[in-house]
Amino acid sequence: MAAIGVHLGSTCACAAVYKDGRADVIANDAGDRVTPVVVAYSENEEVVGLAAKQNRVRNLSNTVVKVKQILGRSSGDLQAQKYIAESKCSVIEKNGKLHYEIDGKFISPEEVAKLIFSKMKETAQSALGSDVNDTVITVPFDFGEKQKNALGEAAMAAGLNVLRLIHEPSAALLAYGIGQDSPNGKSNVLVYKLGGTSLSITVIEVNSGLYRILSTNTDDSIGGICFTEALAQHLASEFQRTYKYDVRGNSRAMMKLMNSAEVAKHALSMLGSANCFVDSLYDGMDFDCNVSRARFELICSALFNKCIDAIKKLLHQVGLAADDIHKVVLCGGSARIPKLQQLIKDLFPTVDLLNSIPPDEVIPIGAAIEAGILLGRENLSLDNEILSVECSTKDILVKTVDESGADKFMVALPSGTPLPARRQHILQAPGNNSSIFVEFYESLEKSPIKEDDKFAQIVLQDLDVKEDGLHDILTVLTMKRDGSLHVTCTDQDTGKCEAVTVEVAT
Structure with missing residues (x-):
């Protein structure tokens, strides 16, 4: 009996099968191990x-891309607003929910995601030659309950039996069996995921097979598409220099x-140079340009610096040095870039850099292993189930005042507390x-508390x-x-x- 693990990213989806x-x-x-998350109507x-x-x-206006960014979100959501502003496909609110408007029809993001999951299911069944429904789906760590529900419902609508939703960083650790190699020891693992549209970095403490999230951060301002855009801008400059026309x-x-830039970018992860050819780019003129890996690295140098600075910032926030990290796991398609891998090695010279599994395949493989665990496979290479516990x-x-009137802070719910709590x-x-004011703050461990960290307050009045x-x-x-x-x-x-409810506190 088989099961599958599915990772639906913003730009690509990938499925792994667990069997034997x-x-x-x-x-x-098409013979590709990843499938673009693109649906054309x-x-x-x-x-x-x-x-x-x-x-x-x-077919620009009738083609949906990056549907994961809008799944389970409302029109008031800042990320949804950014998506709607950039989308070439019309997005409107209908009956309180967001829909794509295509040729007079209204299509929900869940329907689009369902088609992607159906494609993943067909791919798995074609490879196995038999039906397979049991599935583990991966989700980003910062997905809220609504996003998780929307993703799960889309998968179930595609005919999949969703065994569990698992966080992407946890899936990455499962892919490498981290937590089983030294079951009695404690170690810190940094999961570095550079996907198509975002960079996510997570520090996880592994202790006797238990995963504890120490800190995580996602930056939506940088992703693989930024490297593609930088290279495309370079190609546009080269065309203008040769033909005196600006196509920007x-x-x-x-487009x-x-x-062409995306194809070249992928080639440059394996080769020293890549050829960019575009048939009839502008006014019937063809464009042919060769780009070396060194040139690509120079064009994207500021992006590489941003990718590394994000690691340093997170380590500083969590109070760890590079030497406190024992392993680094690379995942996400853009983590294939050799220059990025070298910069990460330079930052962690004594640390194991785990990249033997192709980075864009790590997360679905971990999901498939989790599916195997849940189905109770006795012959699984991992002897014991690794537990992934959601933590604050x-x-x-809590900020109160003491008898002298001075402010004082008390940790009411420490980071790393297993949820629900x-x-x-x-x-x-x-x-x-x-009258008593009780103010609530959230802060990373060891970080100084600032006024901006306050997220709620309760006022009790008319007390004796x-x-x-x-x-x-x-x-x-x-x-929760x-x-x-x-x-x-x-x-x-x-x-x-008095009471207050904060939808997302951490």
Whole structure:
């Protein structure tokens, strides 16, 4: 009996099959091991994958890309607003939910994702020669409950039996069996994922097979597409230098250059140079240009620096040095770039850099291994199940005042607390006040607390004044798996109670 692991990224999807104790990525009908997350609509059919991507130049307004960025989001969401502004395909709100408007039809993001999952399922079944439904789906660590539900519902609508949703960093560790090689020891692992549209870095403490997220950060301002765009801009400059025409304002010509730049970028991860040829780029003129790896690295030098600076920043936030990291796992298609790998090696000269599995295949392989674990495969190469526990990523602190009136902070819910969690504390405040302000902050461990870190406050009014005593305030914090936090404060003398719910606290 087989199962599959599916990673649906913003730009590409990949499926791995678990069978006979092994997890292997499978190629699609075009022979590629990853499938573009692109769906093109025409009057009579929907085209998914490479064919849709290749035809996007001619069918721009009817082609959906990067659907993962809008799944489960509302029009008020900042990321959704950015997506809508950049989308060549019309996105509107209908009945309180976002839809693509294509040829007078309204198509939900979940329907688009369903077609991608269907493609992944067909690919797996074609490789196995039999039906396969049991699936583990990967999700980014910062996905909220609505995004997770939308992704799971799309997979189920495609006929998949979703065994579990697993976080992408945890899947990356599972792919390399991290946590089993030294089951009694403690180590810190940095998962570096550079995908098509974002950079995610996560530091995980591994202790006896248990994963604890120490800190994580996602930067949506940099991804593989930034490298492609930089190279496309260079090609446009070369065309202008040769033919005296500037094509940067021509969307069709720039789309062609983007396609050529992407092919060249992939080739430069393996070769020292790549040829960029575009048929009839502008006004019937063909364009032919050779780009060396050294030139590509020079063009993208600022992007490489940004990718490395993000690691340094996260390590500083979590209070770790490079020597405190024991392993670095590379994942995401753009982590294939040799220059980036070399810069990471230079930053961690004594650390194991794990890249023996192609970076764009690490996460689906980990998901497939998890599927094998859940199905109870006795012959799985991993002897014991590795547990992935969702934890709070930041300290939740309460600010009160002491008897002298000075501010004081107390950690009410420490980072790394397994979720869901419930904590209660008795806070004391000067009795000569009839009103008490209780303020809540979130902060990374060891980081100084700033006013910007405050995310909520509760005010208790009309309390009995005690000239010689203290107010006892029972404070209860409840955090769910999705990071939402509910807080109640109750005055023990009067029974007066106030509450606040914060949808995403950490």
